Amino acid sequence: MRFVTLLLVLIAPALAFADDSPVAADAAAGKAVYSQTCIACHGADGKGAIPGVKDFTAKDSPLSKSDAELVINVSQGFQSPGSFMAMPAMGGNPTLTETDVRAVLNYLRAAFGK
Numbered sequence: 184m185r186f187v188t189l190l191l192v193l194i195a196p197a198l199a200f201a202d203d204s205p206v207a208a209d210a211a212a213g214k215a216v217y218s219q220t221c222i223a224c225h226g227a228d229g230k231g232a233i234p235g236v237k238d239f240t241a242k243d244s245p246l247s248k249s250d251a252e253l254v255i256n257v258s259q260g261f262q263s264p265g266s267f268m269a270m271p272a273m274g275g276n277p278t279l280t281e282t283d284v285r286a287v288l289n290y291l292r293a294a295f296g297k
């Protein structure tokens with residue numbers, strides 16, 4: 184595990200330089216994941232398309248939580264105390280990877296975050 188981490192640290196800068204625009208690529212990937220898997224419940228405007236889904240654009244929105252917490256909650260599913268509807272693990276799409284989850288979270292912050 185430590186070796187893998189070291190390897191990632193060593194090759195990450197090389198990968199970043201290999202791609203002209205890693206941030207733009209990530210944002211595009213995140214938007215694609217959002218439109219395919221998340222939009223039905225969260226809505227194109229991030230305000231929530233169905234009752235029980237929280238507004239990402241609100242001041243006290245779930246996006247005020249840390250990336251670490253949100254990656255876990257999106258990956259494993261999440262239900263807040265007293266909520267009548269749960270966020271399904273991976274938005275109900277088991278083919279998503281952790282990279283997809285991180286990309287879509289970046290997209291959420293860029294598109295709807297304060």
Ligand code: HEC
Nearest residue numbers: 220221224235236245256262263266268269270273274287
């Ligand atoms: C079937 C409907 C549905 C789909 C599809 C869905 N969500 Fe959710 N999501 C919810 C609901 C409902 C909540 C609020 C759960 C609660 O607070 O109890 C939620 C909450 C969240 C939260 C806040 C979690 C927290 O810690 O407060 C994030 C971030 C999120 N969703 C991201 C996503 C992403 C990214 C996708 C697509 C990969 C997605 N959702 C797909 C219904 C959905």
